[in-house]
Structures are given as structure tokens and as C-alpha cells.
Amino acid sequence: MATNPMHQFNVHRIGPEIKIAGVDISFTNASLFMIISAISICLLLFLGTKKRKIVPDKIQLVTEMFYNFIAKMISDTAGSKAKPYFPFIFSLFMFVLFCNMVGMLPYSFTVTSHIIVTLILAIFIFIAVTIIGFIKHGFGYLKLFVPSGVPIVLLPLITVIEVISYLSRPVSLSVRLFANMMAGHTMLKVFGGFVISLGLLGGWLPLSFSVALTGLEILVAFLQAYVFAILTCIYLNDALNLHH
Amino acid sequence: MRIFFLLLVATLATRIDLFAAEAGMPQLDPKYWASQAFWLILVFTLLYLSISKFFIPKIKDTMEDRNNKIKDDIDEANNLKNISEKKLNEYNLLIEKAKKEVQKILNENKNKLNTEIQNKKKIIDKEIEEEISKAQNEIKNLKKEAVGSIGKISEEIAMKIIEEISGDKLNENSVKAAVAESSKKNINKYL
Numbered sequence: 001m002a003t004n005p006m007h008q009f010n011v012h013r014i015g016p017e018i019k020i021a022g023v024d025i026s027f028t029n030a031s032l033f034m035i036i037s038a039i040s041i042c043l044l045l046f047l048g049t050k051k052r053k054i055v056p057d058k059i060q061l062v063t064e065m066f067y068n069f070i071a072k073m074i075s076d077t078a079g080s081k082a083k084p085y086f087p088f089i090f091s092l093f094m095f096v097l098f099c100n101m102v103g104m105l106p107y108s109f110t111v112t113s114h115i116i117v118t119l120i121l122a123i124f125i126f127i128a129v130t131i132i133g134f135i136k137h138g139f140g141y142l143k144l145f146v147p148s149g150v151p152i153v154l155l156p157l158i159t160v161i162e163v164i165s166y167l168s169r170p171v172s173l174s175v176r177l178f179a180n181m182m183a184g185h186t187m188l189k190v191f192g193g194f195v196i197s198l199g200l201l202g203g204w205l206p207l208s209f210s211v212a213l214t215g216l217e218i219l220v221a222f223l224q225a226y227v228f229a230i231l232t233c234i235y236l237n238d239a240l241n242l243h244h
Numbered sequence: 245m246r247i248f249f250l251l252l253v254a255t256l257a258t259r260i261d262l263f264a265a266e267a268g269m270p271q272l273d274p275k276y277w278a279s280q281a282f283w284l285i286l287v288f289t290l291l292y293l294s295i296s297k298f299f300i301p302k303i304k305d306t307m308e309d310r311n312n313k314i315k316d317d318i319d320e321a322n323n324l325k326n327i328s329e330k331k332l333n334e335y336n337l338l339i340e341k342a343k344k345e346v347q348k349i350l351n352e353n354k355n356k357l358n359t360e361i362q363n364k365k366k367i368i369d370k371e372i373e374e375e376i377s378k379a380q381n382e383i384k385n386l387k388k389e390a391v392g393s394i395g396k397i398s399e400e401i402a403m404k405i406i407e408e409i410s411g412d413k414l415n416e417n418s419v420k421a422a423v424a425e426s427s428k429k430n431i432n433k434y435l
Contacts, residue, residue, distance in 0.1 A: 006269060010270045011279075034287040056306075
């Protein structure tokens with residue numbers, strides 16, 4: 001069973017079954033690894049802000065690097081108006097990054113490799129951005145779908161395309177992260193399975209592939225968290241500074 | 245690479261029964277969707293709250309403190325620099341003043357010494373002059389005395405010569421008169 005590359009994505013209950021109004025919300029391994037990721041983030045931030053040195057030590061430097069990285073990303077993509085949303089983007093980036101990275105540990109579970117998790121995050125972002133857009137611009141936010149400088153003949157077509165692309169944002173955002181994580185982990189598992197099935201003679205090639213893929217997956221884990229956060233910033237930018 | 249790909253296909257072919265066992269992607273099984281949604285919202289909300297209310301203000305404060313400290317340090321350094329420059333100027337002024345004073349004292353002393361030397365010189369000159377005039381007077385007196393005694397001696401010599409030549413004794417007065425006369429004529433040459 002262990003050689004099934006999809007087995008690692010199985011969700012199973014830990015502890016008793018919890019049901020509220022007929023809905024099963026039992027504690028599962030997915031919940032466990034969400035909590036592990038969140039606690040890791042809090043631990044890093046706690047250690048990084050404990051001493052508050054003028055000349056930072058290593059862990060404080062890492063914390064401040066994360067802070068500056070996100071701050072720069074937000075100010076570059078969404079401008080100074082996006083400052084109130086900094087804690088949210090920061091939490092989002094850290095959560096996705098740590099879920100991805102914790103998933104890279106052997107025998108762990110990758111929370112972000114489940115479409116339901118990424119979809120909930122993406123839908124929340126989509127709804128929040130839409131509400132922010134309507135609050136800031138009223139019905140003028142609908143101008144987002146009508147780009148300026150387009151010939152009047154093409155306008156209906158363009159508007160339809162814009163509406164579709166806007167509505168597909170949560171899907172693309174969630175599927176991008178989910179598919180990347182799932183594909184990467186499946187590949188790792190497949191190559192890991194080859195190492196065993198090909199034995200001592202033939203196993204070296206997939207093993208070296210596995211090592212290389214692990215490096216690649218760590219890069220992807222970071223990159224996807226970054227992409228998730230920066231796309232959120234870009235959507236936020238559309239809502240805050242209507243520039244169509 | 246091609247061999248490797250063939251191996252991959254072969255292995256997948258032998259294991260295909262295992263895939264069938266679990267029927268595709270567990271992600272699409274809705275059994276635990278509600279649970280995942282619930283725990284995601286719970287955990288993420290708690291994480292967001294702790295980050296926004298606790299950690300981010302702390303990081304912000306730390307970085308602001310650092311910037312303020314750097315600013316303060318730079319200000320203090322500038323202050324100290326200004327103070328040291330002031331001190332240096334004061335010190336230079338002091339040295340210049342001292343140099344001027346030294347010059348002044350030097351000049352004063354020089355002048356004092358000069359006048360003193362001049363005064364002493366004058367006094368000594370006067371003394372020398374007095375001594376000279378005294379000596380001159382003495383010489384004059386001596387000369388006069390010498391002239392007097394020369395007159396007498398010449399009278400006696402003249403009388404003796406005349407006695408020896410003529411054998412007569414001449415009148416003392418006439419000899420005296422003749423000697424005085426010739427003395428008067430010639431004495432000025434020696435006085």
C-alpha cells in the first residue's frame with residue numbers, strides 16, 4: 001500500500017468523531033498538520049521577537065527578512081493603500097509557505113495539496129477583494145470589466161472575457177497551488193517507489209532523481225507560497241487602485 | 245533517459261492494481277471537506293489574530309527602535325563632532341593668544357634691556373669723559389710746571405755757558421729776560 005503515490009494524500013480521523021449539526025468536523029491528520037504549521041510559524045515569530053535586539057541574532061534576522069520581504073512585495077504591487085492588509089498577506093504567505101515546507105518532511109501530510117483547503121483560501125480572498133472593491137469604488141468597481149481604449153465594437157466581447165477571467169480567479173489561484181503541491185509530492189513518491197522496486201542495481205538513478213526533485217520541490221514550495229501571496233496583492237491592487 | 249522512461253511505464257503497469265485499490269485522488273472525496281474547512285478557518289483565524297495583534301507590532305517596534313537608535317547615534321556623533329571642533333578652535337585661540345603674549349613679553353624685555361644698556365653706557369661715558377678731562381688737566385699742570393722748571397734750568401745752563409765762554413758773570417736779570425724771551429718764542433711749539 002505504501003507504494004501507492006496517492007496514499008499520502010489520504011485524510012483520516014484522529015481521535016473521536018466530532019459532529020456538529022450532522023456535519024463531520026472530526027480532528028484529522030490534515031487538521032494536525034495545519035496546527036503544526038501554525039505553531040511552527042508562531043514559534044519562529046516568538047523566538048524572532050523575544051529578545052528584540054538592536055543588532056539582530058539569526059532567528060530575529062529571519063523574522064525581519066520575512067517581514068521586509070512581504071512589506072516590499074505589498075508596496076511594490078499594491079502601493080501604500082494596501083498597508084492595512086499587511087497582517088493578512090503576511091499570515092497568508094507564512095501559512096502557505098509553512099504548510100508546503102512541513103509537507104516536505106517525510107511521512108508528513110501536505111495541507112495545501114488538498115483542493116478544498118486552497119479553494120477556501122482563494123474564495124475568501126476573492127470575496128474579500130470584491131467587497132473591498134465595491135466599498136472603495138461603489139458601482140464604479142464594475143469599470144474593472146470595461147477597459148478603456150477598446151474599440152466600441154469589441155467592448156461586449158472584452159467585457160465578457162474580463163468577467164470570466166475575474167470569476168475564474170479563485171479557481172486558478174486554488175488549482176495552481178493544489179496541483180503544484182500534489183504533482184510534486186506524487187512525483188517524489190513515484191520515484192521513491194522506483195528506488196525500492198528497482199533494487200540495489202537499478203535504484204540509483206531514481207534515487208538521484210529523487211534527491212534532485214526534493215530540491216526542486218523545496219523551491220516550488222517557496223515559489224507557490226510567493227505566487228499565492230503576490231496574486232492576492234495584485235487582486236487587492238485592482239480593488240484599491242482601479243486603473244482600468 | 246529513454247530507458248528510464250520505459251522503466252517508469254513498466255513499473256506503473258505492474259502496480260496498476262494498487263491505483264485501483266484507492267480509486268483515484270483522495271482530494272476529491274468529500275467525506276472530510278467540512279472538517280478540513282472548519283479546521284482551516286479555525287487555525288488560520290487564530291494564526292491571523294496572533295500575527296496581527298501580537299507579532300507584527302512587535303517586529304515593527306523592534307525595527308522602529310533600531311531606526312530611532314541609529315538616528316540618535318548619528319545625531320549624538322554629530323553633536324560630539326561639533327563640540328570637539330569647538331574645543332579645537334578654543335585651543336587654537338589659546339595657543340595664538342599665548343604666542344602673542346610671549347612676543348609681547350619678549351619685546352618689552354628687549355626694550356627694557358636696551359634702555360638700561362643705553363643708560364649704563366651714558367653713565368660710563370660721562371665717567372670716562374670726566375676721567376679724561378681730569379687727566380688732561382693734570383697733564384696741563386704738569387706741562388706748566390715742566391715749562392717753569394725748563395725756564396730755570398735753561399737760565400742756569402745759559403749762565404754757565406756764558407760764564408765758561410766769556411769768563412764774566414752776567415747780570416742774572418738780563419739772562420732771565422733773554423731766556424724768557426726765547427722761551428716765549430718757542431714754548432708754544434711744545435704746549
